[in-house]
Amino acid sequence: MLILIPPSETKAVPVASPPVELASLALPELAPVRTRLIKALARLARGRAPAALDALGLSESQAGELAHNRELLSAPAGLAAEVYTGVLYDALELPALHRRGVVTDQLLIFSGLWGVLRPGDRIPHYRCSAGVKLPALGSVSAAWRKALRAPLAAHAGDQLVVDLRSGAYAGLWVPGGNAVTVRVLHERESGGVVSRSVVSHFNKATKGRLTRTLLESGEQPAKPDEFAWLVRSLGYLVEPGPAGTRPDAPVALDIVVREL
Incomplete structure (x- = not known):
């Protein structure tokens, strides 16, 4: 990985x-x-x-x-x-x-x-x-x-390439098909309505903690489905992300967080 x-x-x-x-x-x-x-x-x-x-x-x-x-x-x-x-x-x-x-x-x-x-x-x-x-x-x-x-x-x-980059850095190199991209969504409830959005602080902090726990685990998933299983086992709520437009597009995953 x-x-x-x-x-x-x-x-x-x-x-x-x-x-x-x-x-x-x-x-x-x-x-x-x-x-x-x-x-x-x-x-x-x-x-x-x-x-x-x-x-x-x-x-x-x-x-x-x-x-x-x-x-x-x-x-x-x-x-x-x-x-x-x-x-x-x-x-x-x-x-x-x-x-x-x-x-x-x-x-x-x-x-x-x-x-x-x-x-x-x-x-x-x-x-x-x-x-x-x-x-x-x-x-x-x-x-x-x-x-x-x-x-x-x-x-x-x-x-397996786990791509946690953002902005312009994601465009410096495009991995092949055996790759996963991760988006962090902040979920909150207001007036009985649940909404999700990308919030910079939650995104950066969650990706930092996720990377740390992945390194600490010592695990080496070889495929996107193995990675998704590992992240769930580490305590994260993981859902499928938006589908890619290319046949060899990385698998997109969403990590949903409610608090830091």
Whole structure:
């Protein structure tokens, strides 16, 4: 089983540690693409601040992010498991899993700058979402869609792919037919009427907790129906999701939550 999750826009800043080693990251054959993106991002950060902030979708109050992007190859790098923070990662508790010896190698974190990372890969603080367009290089997403296609297909092989990504990150790589996508629905009752909706906080927290319990279980479901059975056995309410439009579309599942 291979579990795909998004990154987090909020990140810790590593200190007193060696810089990133591109050859040591997941799928080292992606190093040339990573190098091009890093250089383009650094050039952007060294240019006019208003243009750089606009390209990165940042406000003036976030101008400090440009300083981090200027020094990506020399800045201290920390474990991705510790650099990424925010709701999903707080619920996932990767550092605690590592301390307990829980294996997390089947987890892949998607990134606008790095493509994909393992939790144990070391990276610096950076700011570059999948929706960014870099001068002279163009769309970050387009670069990764091309670069990730063959390496990730080979890496996934015939494993079940559990896709918990959201937004633009889901478009960086499309898994084959042996895959599951998960949507989290928040169910609530008001005036006797039950409604369901996608709520960002519930979605991120539930996906973080789900990933943690999957890793803790040590189970390796090989097919979507085995995954659905496992998730139910872990205490979640699971229902079929919207049917896909392609013959090889991933199986869609909905997880229904009433409270965090």
